[in-house]
Amino acid sequence: MPDYHIPPAGLPPQTQLMETRAVFTDAYAFIPGTTVRDITASALPGWDKTRLWIIARPMTGFAETFSHYLMEVAPGGGSDAPEPDTQAQGALFVTGGAGQVTIEGTAHDVGPGSYVYIPAGTAWSLRAEDTLTFHWVRKRYVPAPGLAAPEPIVTSDAEVAPTPMPDTGGVWATTRFVDPADLRHDMHVTIVTFQPGGVIPFPETHVMEHGLYVLEGKAVYRLNKDWVEVEAGDYMWLRAFCPQACYAGGPGPFRYLLYKDVNRHAALTL
Template structure:
């Protein structure tokens, strides 16, 4: 991975919880269809949190899980760990790999005996079967995205090892014919077939767009880190803003226009590098 100086476009939305007043309207932008799901930030309230029994001082919002009629390859959650909280055995399934991306606070991970401190923008890929722990040793709540996927071994290819870094240290790749207004920060090497999924940060400057309806086999989880846009999901145009989450099924047509005034940035999961199982 190429490295550069700390970048300016590094905003991460991480304000959740609370409870709306009785005067609020019931209508919101939450929607579930056979092609996609939109979970707007306004529904990530205190009463819809989940507790993971392997963790202490922790609450979470589960954004995606394999479900009939929905995305099937991965689970994703926003996790808040209070100071002093964490887990000595976070992953209950040995065949499951993880990707963690920190959006607020500081999280200490120990992976196979090596300690790593992740601050905002920090990430870690944790292979299936790794011995790892997680702790908030700071004084503020640590908030991170936790993506989990069952590892699909590839014959003749060694399983990948841990990867730890910070997205601010990675030079984004510019998409062709965009004058750099559409950029992709790849935190795992997409050309290394040992990885069966990828996690990227996609950045659009105001007015930039995906100029065609992407229609492909990869399932997606998209969490908006910053800004707003109009997103094409199947046959619908949906407004999204920082803090919103989208889950896209395989072959769901997708495109977007970035609305400004700031950059539109999102954390993107996709499954890749494996043959279709029949």
């Protein structure tokens, strides 16, 4: 089973140097895992025994489509009304612990590797059995003429076979929890895997905004004009058209959870 990264929290010792790799630019933000500490945690109304780290949120002039939370729910904790915005859809990816997600009255056991998609306006709740850690990506759903809203999805990393990228010999693959041809969806949350030596062989420059959380391994990642060393627990937050590329040097697989907005016209008014 993959060893998904879980934030360490706590506080570094007083003897630690303050210099880190954290940076915020006009094209991207890089948030190393070492910044996920007790004093940067938040709380949410309606959530019991829960703390979280908000590592991305819509910001005018930067990335504007989504938020990304790192959630930690103690045993017995959770929420009976997690989402206050009826227009918001959500994707959950569990990295540790055990619990239940109930969607429209049907309970689903979740654990490491579980993926849950929750359509906008859906009644759901969550309770932790063991300390439950998971990612929660939120985006306001954009309906499309002639297309119904998508249904809930409950699956896992282990149940979805990665799709190799063309002409890569399998060293670059994507675990797609949603069929890319299903245009009802306006966001994709996937897992990208590079085997040692795998690369993105050109600087991707595109309209999709990105959030990339490193689940496992290490690599060097091109962000705009910079090459940045990244490892498990690091987060890259990219605005639209920020050039990006990757080289996975090993020794093991490099995997990250990826958000992107898809399948909709570009809005012409704000």
